[in-house]
Amino acid sequence: MSRRNLLNLIGTAAGGAAMYQAMTSLGHAAESTYTGPIKLDGDPKGASVLILGAGLAGLVAALELRKAGYKVQVLEYHERAGGRNWTLRGGDKFTELGGIEQKCEFERGNYINPGPWRIPYNHHAILDYCKRLGVAMEPFVQVNYNAYMHNKDAFGGKPQRFRHIYSDFQGGVTELLSKAVNQDKLEEAVTKEDKEVLLAALRQWGALDANYKYAKNGLTSDRRGYDRDPGGGLSGEPVNSEPFSFKDVVKSRLWNRMQTGGVYEFQSAIFQPVGGMDMIAKAFQREVGRLIKFNAKVTTIKQDNRGVTVTYVDAKKGGRPQTATADYCLCTIPLSVLSQIDINVGSAMKAAIDAPPYAASIKIGLQFKRRFWEEDEQIYGGISYTNLPIAMIQYPSSNFFRTGKGVLLAAYTFGANAYEWTALPPAERLKKAVEFGAQIHPQQYQKEFENGISVGWHREPATLGCYAVWTDAARKQHYNNLCAMDGRIMLAGEHASYLPAWQEGSVLSALDAISRLHKRVVAR
Amino acid sequence: MSRRNLLNLIGTAAGGAAMYQAMTSLGHAAESTYTGPIKLDGDPKGASVLILGAGLAGLVAALELRKAGYKVQVLEYHERAGGRNWTLRGGDKFTELGGIEQKCEFERGNYINPGPWRIPYNHHAILDYCKRLGVAMEPFVQVNYNAYMHNKDAFGGKPQRFRHIYSDFQGGVTELLSKAVNQDKLEEAVTKEDKEVLLAALRQWGALDANYKYAKNGLTSDRRGYDRDPGGGLSGEPVNSEPFSFKDVVKSRLWNRMQTGGVYEFQSAIFQPVGGMDMIAKAFQREVGRLIKFNAKVTTIKQDNRGVTVTYVDAKKGGRPQTATADYCLCTIPLSVLSQIDINVGSAMKAAIDAPPYAASIKIGLQFKRRFWEEDEQIYGGISYTNLPIAMIQYPSSNFFRTGKGVLLAAYTFGANAYEWTALPPAERLKKAVEFGAQIHPQQYQKEFENGISVGWHREPATLGCYAVWTDAARKQHYNNLCAMDGRIMLAGEHASYLPAWQEGSVLSALDAISRLHKRVVAR
Known part of the structure; x- marks a missing residue:
């Protein structure tokens, strides 16, 4: 099954939101293992590296390898640096x-x-x-x-304020659980003291009143907002707002996106x-721009025991193929594009390149x-x-x-x-x-x-997709083969990380790759 | 009971956090009734207004009354405008x-x-x-x-990350309620369909697994964070983190401040x-600074049927008392200070001035x-x-x-x-x-x-407190008397609003007061 077909299948079967959920649970969400600026100690002895792609992975690699003493050259399809980092x-x-x-x-x-x-x-x-x-x-x-949550099939298709749905769902959940606790309906044996502190927590969390109700009052208006807001002087008395019924909120399915701020990378x-x-891309370009050949569309990537040779044509004007050579190649071209380029790597890396849909x-x-x-x-x-x-x-x-x-x-x-x-x-x-x-x-x-x-x-011609979608099974089978060095060729980019779609994944992938490359070079 | 004593009583009995909670439920939290720039149409016929205090209430009043054609003078204790708006x-x-x-x-x-x-x-x-x-x-x-929640008596006195407590409390609550729902322990008769959507909502809200457990896995790490964060290349595999026990989280009482972002005025x-x-104060001062007499400490406020006379001394140098007169006076001096100033208003307003502790x-x-x-x-x-x-x-x-x-x-x-x-x-x-x-x-x-x-x-000599603390009872008895015009004198400030301690309360109080004043002036 082709990448495109698999993607269609996922997209069609599950719909945009569900697909997004699936991606999230597959690792679209995480923190970095970064522990500070990379240290590439030791002499690269004049080794050269050809970097394909001036996206973030390529830019980071260019910056750090040049600093470590490598001869660096970068080929980039576009006439700007940054890749998906773009404004x-x-x-x-x-x-x-x-x-x-x-x-x-x-x-x-x-x-x-x-x-x-x-x-x-x-x-x-x-x-x-x-x-x-x-x-x-x-x-x-x-x-x-104060932004909206909207389900065309709920609340008569009328958008609802985030604070209304958020407060009312939380109020409903805590009210229900308080009732179960108060009526000793929970399976767990809870001490009287535990029960009291749990009830206090539920009241505070959900803005419940003294009877553990989520009701129309100042407490709930202080979460969901007022019908008439408090003001000043003689015209200032506020009017509390009426919560939605918990049943309506649950049935609205608007809770589906309410945890947006609770997810690890969307947290404040x-x-x-x-x-x-692209201020980031521009900043990198100021540092390593003179190493980059722009408008270079890579057509073949060949290696032998002396080095790597890459053929490219002018992405805008076409014309005669040109070549660039180096001791090593760090290829950051998206797999969606790379899978269509003639590259002589082993079957394991080739299978890995072909694996994830975009x-x-x-x-x-x-x-x-x-x-x-x-x-x-x-x-x-x-x-x-x-x-x-x-x-x-x-x-x-x-x-x-x-x-x-x-x-x-x-x-x-x-x-x-x-x-x-x-x-x-x-x-x-x-x-x-x-x-x-x-x-x-x-x-x-x-x-x-x-x-x-x-x-x-x-x-988008140089990317052919937003990012690599790794399933658990595909990652298990192919990921290490994708990242391992194949002769003189290494891959990097968000696709070679556990943070797909994130710039952090690209950067960490590049740092991991050049660390391993450097270790090999200085060990020669 | 004096203001200071009552405040001490509240503070001592309940502790800082509890006092804060009490204040919040008393109206320390709300939205504005503002509907756009005030329109003071009609000719003030040369009327003059003496404004006491160049805090936000006084500054707003000075700006708007001057614009409406009044003769405006402001007396301010400090040598800067802003009052509590201060940097x-x-x-x-x-x-x-x-x-x-x-x-x-x-x-x-x-x-x-x-x-x-x-x-x-x-x-x-x-x-x-x-x-x-x-x-x-x-x-x-x-x-x-990623900030901390700390209770010296919980988790061995070790601060905990907000995301850990937040995720784990939410996970615990939803897991408990899911169990009650699954076991049909809730009193409410729920249809099968309602039950299914409720369970789906609880799973999504609390990051529960397919068995409605809040467990150590990618789902919960994607809320609370990882032990080892996802990275790139061959060094990137993440390690999930172990949630705290729900019991420990509940007993820690760290949930007490966790809804900080859910409260109406702390919401994003x-x-x-x-x-x-004070960039706000400075902006106002650019507009109305020349109307303000700084370093003026008000000592008496007198009115008769011809106008208002205010006596003041130099707040720094002392010296001979001076006087300022006008047709009307808008007094924004904090009640904590005003209650110690000789002012001839009726007993109802005087009682209101003396009512709220600071x-x-x-x-x-x-x-x-x-x-x-x-x-x-x-x-x-x-x-x-x-x-x-x-x-x-x-x-x-x-x-x-x-x-x-x-x-x-x-x-x-x-x-x-x-x-x-x-x-x-x-x-x-x-x-x-x-x-x-x-x-x-x-x-x-x-x-x-x-x-x-x-x-x-x-x-702080010109304020003697942070803000006026209104109880429901005191507000019912005194608030309208505080705000109503007494002869030629009106009061404004956060104390004369339903938004105590908020600048919004000061502004709206001033707008309400000058609207009523202007109505009276043009009706002469």
């Missing part, structure tokens, strides 16, 4: 498979990150590189209690580079005439979730309270959904994204929309 | 009751806000003024999953002005040689909570990842605790704060400490 701003152009070109028309100061868009506090390696390279960071607002604190994710995904950015989400709805950053095909709307975590135009990440979805989006011409994608988004923001979405841009990663 | 930076001095002076020795770029330090998204009025006055805002990190998104809270509180800021909380512990912003007398340690929400010195809010506590702190000389307070903090950060706290400063609000 689209006004004036940028992007051509997808099939030759369709889009131009970004965002006003200055606005952008979307088609690839990675946030960096968890627990991703030490990438954060350390940002610090060392002087990339300024600002908090990324992941959870916003979480960051983004000030000005766009996730299809799409992001759509829309520019609006004004930041209505802040001005009208007091939503500053964070994400609204929906089971419509756009999956989510993300509000920018920067330039808060500024007047002027603004850009939303107006769709971010995976699998079958993503294929359906890219089957449409770009203008149609925008139209649809506006239509769907109008179910979350009916007052403003159609009226304030100006322009937009969409990136389907499965249609 | 201490290197070089600043502060004299508390009894004449003890402290000098702040923080390195440039570091500060503490002795008063308000965060602005919730739902405080529309203050946020709108910030926007209109061009005060830049940045996210305030309230919840940090939450903000702080870039550079310190909370004692202290904040201590400590400077350290380096930002060890970021560098060693990956804590970027947020708060560690403890039941030691410091109550909390807050990590700065700005200048992330920068090298150099850093300042922590190293104690913030109320009631009896606060009195005990201020009974010590300033140098002793710092020594104690370092000793206590070393129980949370044993490796670095003593070693890296440099200097610090402490502000006890009950010892």
